[in-house]
Every structure is written in C-alpha cells, then in structure tokens.
Amino acid sequence: MIDIQKKYSIERRDFQSAGQVSSSIKKIMKQVGVNPEVIRRVSVASYETEMNIIIHSNGGTMEFVIESDYIMLVALDKGPGIDNLELAMTEGYSTATKDVRELGFGAGMGLPNIKRCADQFEIESEFGKWTKISIRFEH
Ligand SMILES: Nc1ncnc2c1ncn2[C@@H]1O[C@H](COP(=O)(O)OP(=O)(O)OP(=O)(O)O)[C@@H](O)[C@H]1O
C-alpha cells in the first residue's frame, strides 16, 4: 500500500536549483517501483511545471502524492497569473524574455507537453494573482 505525500517550495528565477524538485520526485518513484513509462510521463510534467514556476511566476509550491492507483502533482504559485489560458496552452506560444530564451527555454511547448503526459490535466489562474496546475496519472 503506497501512500506518499511531499510538498516542495520553488523560488522564482532560481536557475541554480532548477530541476531539483523533479529529480527528487523521480527518485521517490524509482524507490517505490513505479512503472518506468509512468515515471517518464510524471518526470516530464513535474520538470515543465517546476521550470514554469521558476521562469514565469513569483514562486510557489508543488505537491506530489503517490497512492496505490494514482499519482498527483499540484502546483500553486503567486505571480502574474495567466490572462488567456487557451493561448497559453497553444503550442509555440511563449512570453519568455530574451535572457530566458538564451538559457534554452521559451519554445512554448511546456504546457502542451504536460497535458500530453497526463491522464487528467487542469489549469486555473486568477490574472495578476496566482496559477494552479493539477495533474493526475493513473498507474
Ligand atoms: N506558472 C505560470 N505563471 C504565469 N504564466 C505562466 C505560467 N506557466 C506558463 N505561463 C505562461 O504560459 C506560456 C506558455 O507556457 P509553456 O510552458 O507552454 O511555454 P514556455 O515556458 O514559454 O516555454 P517552454 O516551456 O517550451 O520552455 C508562458 O510563456 C507564460 O506566458
């Protein structure tokens, strides 16, 4: 019977720590023997979510839950929020600045990729205030 819950905080613009949260999540999934194909999908989704918080928000948290039949990621950040969710979900749409693009981010593929990897995906935002992303994987 698996029942693991962890909550991470993610700082804005903290490129030094970029990827640490998704690495920790991946390590835990390996330790408890999650199916490699599910590990791959959860890892892509957690990494893209973590990077979006670092790049686009003013900081936030990511919760990770493994139950015996599903895995959940719930990310909540403070920040500019997203004015047009449909546009943000469009492949190739990005507001990333030049300095961020020079680091290799800003293809506008993160959110569409997260959705593709997930069994259930929900994005909510209050423009100017916060963004919340809930991602569920069956396993
Ligand atoms: N947590 C967030 N807070 C505010 N805006 C966000 C957040 N996540 C995404 N966005 C907005 O949605 C756009 C699309 O996000 P997406 O992850 O698809 O692309 P990207 O981060 O710009 O580039 P890539 O992920 O390919 O490096 C972003 O450019 C940004 O405008």
Ligand SMILES: [Mg+2]
């Ligand atoms: Mg992104």
